[in-house]
Amino acid sequence: EAAAALELAVKARGDFVPAWDYLSVVYRGLQQLDRALDAINQAIKLEDGNPNLYNEKSSVLSDLKRYAEAELAINQAIKLSPRAAFYNNRGIVYRNLQKWDLAVADYNQAIAINPNFGDAYYNRGIVYYNQQKWDLALADYTQAIGINPDYANAYGNRGFVYLNLGDINKARENFQRAAQLFLTQGNTAGYERAIRFLNSL
Template identity: 45%
Template structure:
C-alpha cells in the first residue's frame, strides 16, 4: 500500500500575543485591598513578561536556534504555568529533537490546560501516527476537526489513516475536503499533496 507525503510537524508557532488563560484571577478569599492590588499588578507583569519570552521563543524557532527557543518557552511557562501555547510550541521542538516522551508530556499538559486548543490535538495526533498508534491518532484528529472544521491538515492525515485501514470511501472524502481547504487557504504545496494522494488511490 502506498504511503502519502505527510508533514513531519504540524506546528503553528506563528501566533504571537496569544494566551487563552489569564493568570490574574482573584481567588475567593478575603485579603486587604492593597495586597490585592499588589498581587494583581505582579500577575499582570508576569503575564506580559511570559508573552515576551513566548515571542522570543518563536523568533528563535524560526532561526532554528532550538536550545534558545526551549529556554524561552520554559521561562514563559515558569511565569505563567497555564500558558498552553508555550507548552505546545516547546513540545514541537522536543518532537523535532526526537524527544517524544517530553513532547507528549507537553502536549498532554497543553490540552489539560486548554481543551479547546485544536493545534495541540493535531500535533499530539501526529506523534501518535508516527508511533503507529492509529486509534489514538484518529481520536485526536477527530477532536481537531470538531474544534476547527477548517483545519485542512487534520483531514489529510485522517484520510491517510482511513486508507491504511482500507476504508477507502472515508479516505477519499477526507482527502477531497483537505484539498478544497488547502485550495481555499492558498496552500498550493499541500493542495498538490492531497491531489496526488487522491490520484494514487484512483479517486
C-alpha cells in the same frame, strides 16, 4: 514594507518593545532569521518579564533548528505564564527533538488548561502518528476537526491514518475535504499536495 516601517519605528524610539517584537515576527516571515533573533533579543533586553517575547524567541530558534536553545526560551515563557499555547509550543520543540513522551505530556497539559484547543490535539496526533499509534492519532485528528471543522491539515493527516489502517475510501474522503478547504483558504501548496495524494490512490 512592514519591515521598513518597523525599522523606522525602532530607529525613532529604540525602547518601543512592541515594534521590536513585531519586527522579529516580520523578519521570521521573510526568512531573515538572524535579524529576527536580534530583534527579539533586543525586545527581551528591554522587557525581560514578558512571556510572549520568549515564546517568539523560541519560534525563531526553532526555525533556525536550534532546538535546545528554543527549549530554554519556551521554558522561560512557561515559567512566567503557564498558558496552554506555550505548552503546545514546547511540545512542538520536544517533537522536533524526538522526545515523544515529553511532547505528549505538554500537549496533555495544554488540553488540560484548554480542552477546546484544537492545535494541541492536532499536534499530539502527529506524535501518535510518528509512533504508529493509529487509533490514538485518529482520535486526536477527529477531535481537532470537531473543534474546528475547517482544519484542512487535520483532514489531510487523518487521510494518512486511514491509509495506514487500510481504509482507502475514508482516506480519499479526507484528502478531498482537505483539498476543498485548502482551495477555499487560498493555500495553493496545500491544495496541490492534497490533490497529489488523491491521485496516488
